[in-house]
Amino acid sequence: MDLRISSPTTPLAGASLVRRPAAPQNDEKDVGFAGALKGALTSVSAAQNHSTRLQQEVxxxxxxxxxExxxxxxxxxxxxxxxxxxxxxxxxxxxxxxMNMQV
Known part of the structure; x- marks a missing residue:
């Protein structure tokens, strides 16, 4: 049974953390884990802002x-x-x- 829901909106950036881009973009300054984390935080913030705007409109x-x-x-x-x-x-x-490891 397929439970996927097709949506016209794009998924959250948390899902994009799993996938790597085929070719790195030249204009992207943040690379690696820090860039992925920053992108995910930006996406979560945008999703929260979008939901707040929709709540106000309702x-x-x-x-x-x-x-819905x-x-x-x-x-x-x-x-x-x-x-x-x-x-x-x-x-x-x-x-x-x-930090708690003994050296």
Whole structure:
């Protein structure tokens, strides 16, 4: 059974962390883990901003914005934030473990 939902919107950048681009872009200054992390944080922030805008539009009773679209945007932003929080916690734990190693 296929449970995938086709969506006209683009997926969060967290999914793009798994894939590597075929060829590096010349205008991209950040490379490696730092660049991927920065891109993911930017994407999560954009998703949160988008969901906030949709919430405001629903509250102002804009007929062009559906409640379903708003709820999906809110869930995407929440999942992205939770994933970011888990990555941060893992990085802090790894840093703590490394600092506690005896040399």
């Amino acid at each position: 509250q102002m009773e804009n007929p062009a914005v559906s409640l 679209e708003t709820m999906v945007a809110i869930q995407k932003a929440q999942i992205g934030f939770q994933a970011t929080l888990h990555v941060r916690n893992r990085m802090v734990q790894a840093y703590t473990d490394i």
